[in-house]
């Protein structure tokens with residue numbers, strides 16, 4: 001069992017977050033996660049500039065359903081005053097907390113001085129937290145990396161400055177910017193950060209099974225866990241990881257029938273969210289690849305996905321894969337197309 005964590009008055013129980021993931025943790029997926037017991041979720045990264053200029057794609061990223069709460073908005077940017085102004089708007093929209101992106105490795109983002117570029121500019125990172133802290137009372141976290149590269153591992157120094165600037169917690173993705181998403185996350189660094197800070201640390205990187213969560217907590221002493229790729233096609237993981245060993249915890253991994261039901265629910269939520277099959281099918285092809293990972297026939301399914309253009313085809317393909325009769329493959333919310 002992972003114990004709860006109270007951050008700025010918000011109780012997250014157990015202390016398990018789904019990590020922010022651009023192109024993945026949109027509203028439909030967050031709703032699936034919350035319905036399956038994920039204790040807290042975060043938006044995709046959202047541009048503070050886009051928000052302040054009310055750009056249409058950014059506005060879409062800010063929309064959410066109340067069932068997603070507790071919900072953090074993740075902001076990225078480089079100007080402290082602009083991030084503070086964006087943070088005020090986010091709070092007014094009803095988000096429960098704010099996470100500041102200091103880890104995105106994408107060249108377009110770091111070239112602007114945002115994301116992981118802030119690991120090389122600790123003064124600016126600190127000024128951002130200080131400016132945002134001044135205007136919001138809600139839980140405020142920063143998600144950082146180990147550092148820029150193996151030669152520049154400075155998470156401890158950066159995080160300490162963020163703590164002094166008023167962050168309520170720091171989430172550490174224990175890889176450097178140079179690593180991107182490859183190689184193993186350095187959990188020992190998470191442990192060193194825990195020892196260094198007064199505020200809670202959320203450990204992130206390589207959590208793929210419920211047992212991984214227990215192991216990360218035992219090895220690092222971190223107060224909370226943040227799950228990334230392990231929950232793709234596997235939205236049951238956050239609850240299973242939080243409740244490992246608890247009496248009455250639901251079976252993990254879930255049976256084939258439940259995998260199919262949840263996929264159908266996800267598909268239905270996506271259809272309702274984007275309003276058309278044309279827009280819902282492309283992202284759901286990607287999710288279907290994840291949901292089918294490890295199942296016999298998944299490779300053939302992946303090959304045939306490009307030919308599928310309707311929600312019914314996706315549902316039927318997954319039903320065949322999990323061995324269900326195709327007449328059952330209509331999720332309760334799959335009404336709009």
Ligand SMILES: Cc1cc2nc3c(=O)[nH]c(=O)nc-3n(C[C@H](O)[C@H](O)[C@H](O)COP(=O)(O)O)c2cc1C
Nearest residue numbers: 019020021022044045143173205206207227228229
């Ligand atoms: C497709 C993808 C999108 C991501 N988008 C974001 C993002 O928007 N903000 C962020 O802070 N991290 C983002 N990340 C990083 C994850 O939040 C997480 O830190 C990383 O995947 C490491 O955890 P893992 O090893 O458990 O996957 C992204 C990762 C992936 C694979």
